[in-house]
Amino acid sequence: MGIQEDGDSYLSFDNTDVYVKLDAEGTVSAAKLGGCGSVLWSAPDSQCGLHSCCGPNSICLVSRFHRPECECYDGTTAGCSMVPSLNCQSSGPVSFYPIYGVYKFPENPWSIELIGTRNCEALCFSDCSCTCYAFNGTCLLWYGELKNTLLLDYGSNFYPMIDQTEILYPMYVRLTNQEKSGSKIEIVLTVVGVLAAVLILTCLALLLESQKKLFMDRPVDSNSSLRIFSNAQLKKVTGSFSEKLGEGGFGCVFKGTLPGSSVVAVKKLEDIRQGEKQFRAEVQTIGMIQHINLVRLFGFCAEGSKRLLVYEYMENGSLNSHLFSKSSAKLVWELRYRIALGTARGLAYLHEECKDCIIHCDMKPDNVLLDAEFCPKIADFGMAKLLGRDFSRALTTMRGTIGYLAPEWISGLPITHKADVYSYGMMLLEIISGRRNAEKIKEGKFTYFPIFAAVKVNEGDVMCLLDSSLEGDGDVEQLTRACRIACWCIQDAEDQRPMMGQVVHMLEGVMDVEVPLIPRALLRFVGMEDCTRSTDFYTL
Template identity: 65%
Template structure:
């Protein structure tokens, strides 16, 4: 009979590779793949299902890996995915997380096979993500910058409560994280300008990514989409312009059937556009974002970021017309 690993600190369990092979039925049910490895569903005897992430290209030594994992395992927040265990055996590095039955936020927004998330739930999801990031930035003993906020890394539990996942990978991967992240297809749309320019990264890089993702949550559309003719539709360009004009109703997901409060929508759209400002100085902190989403603060009209204005000048390559809201899905 297989033992269920051994406790190393608090509720964190150290598994052998053979045990995780057994738990995942030899990694037979793949849940997804990211830039740093694949995730598989597993079942621990006498317990609930888990998600096992098999890391690749991780060069950390045993002691350093276990020390970092132990730190992450002690972090508990309702909007952060819970790390249950790990494996560090030879060159093998795996992380064991709680399993999220409703998958990623991306699958609900863009998958086409899920029930449409109503507006009230979207607001709660956005607030939950903000609270999770605020905890990482300001409430942990050591500030943790996620560095890869996007709908694929937001998981939903049985009640559609959001959980920020992979929040420790930036710490675990070190320089490899930056290298892989900047070459990932699709992720580039969430990277802050300072990251692309090779400047030091602060918590405001997460704020930028949060803003980009907030626009997707509001609209139900990918920030960018490339077509066969080479054109790229870039939704933030369209969104920032409409917010500046005061026309936020054109940004709402057309699939939403419930009534959306214009005042609330306006506040969220303005907030998202402040988050994607070119200079991190003008972006709000996650603590400020939480206050806005909780309804305690008003938001002024943000300027259209200069980087988006530059895209607007190159209309042949980057465009987003109002008619495309109904022509693409």
């Protein structure tokens, strides 16, 4: 060991004289003696590692030339004041400004075991003297001055020297509304970024609107429960219309499942020539009609030429499938009578309780659906045009099904709600007998069941009309009442047919039912085969 002329000490290693020097700034270096003072080693690597290089409440930024660059937490380079003011008298709102790339946290943090950054922030927020916080798995809190904070400049030569797997946790400095939350450049960039984000979101919203929100349904208006669906959405919920439930005169019906597992029936309408505006108006009117014995309409789709209706799903299918399908269990008499009464109530509501009289025009067992409890609900009532009370006799062009059509359909006379009464009567005969009216029978000289039924009702022999599969198991009083009602409903003259409200009262037993006449039109319809002397006695 030797001593230089300037008083510094030096050591010899392997015949090489090396001296260690501590300068006034606090840097320790080792250099060769002589050789122009070549430095072999020094510490720290950057002046930012020196104690209080930048002073309190400032950040030391390591530049690419290892030169310290000092900044205040508000982005300025002048003398840094306390951040924030710790008099706890500031009334402004408090926020925490994030500082990223922190390689060394300030000195003397308080360490508290907490779970999550939010809890750490809440703890600092609750104490007005808390200057700053950070979370690196442990909550770190600082009170008072922040000293010796080291921040890395990602473009510096020093940055590649650190462990690249090391996570640099941010720190959050407390700010009030009187204090700056960043440099002017940062503020401008933040504002520009926010404006750009708003612009992008607005463009996306307009794009989605232009695409008619393909995968969203929406209400018709704030006062309506009816919803508008897109064709793409209905295609998705029906599995590309893969499961057909049935097919009728107005189109096919498919099973679908809405989000939330609600099962629906989707009807694809055909031959609908109405414009979109008129279609929407009429469907909205139909959607407002709700009754326990009417199938509920949930919503619709009207895109281009596509017209679809979304109904509630009926678990037990149509009345037709239970009356005439050999694979279905036969309906007991009590259930048949309940179905007849519920259907009558639904028709009475359409005819007499809606603002405008609604004529179904296609009443038949196919259009009576049964829910899980076998409660009957009338379907397709909205397919007929709505008739105002002042124009109730104007409808002449709607279509029905042979076997249920009233005489006025064939003669071309105007159609009223009494045409539905006739169709209901024909359907009631099928509910009673379990056989189709249009099929020929062999009951003595009779080949047309409605005539045979009318004659037997006049003769007082109604048990022979009951479905043979029930083996006579039926209430005779109810059977007599139902048979008489059916025959009154199929009278030739409209004014001889009862209103559907009266039919309900008759079925409920609160109104008597007289013995009806045998309709003459039935005889003309089937020819002279059934025109016997016995039937002439009952005709007018």
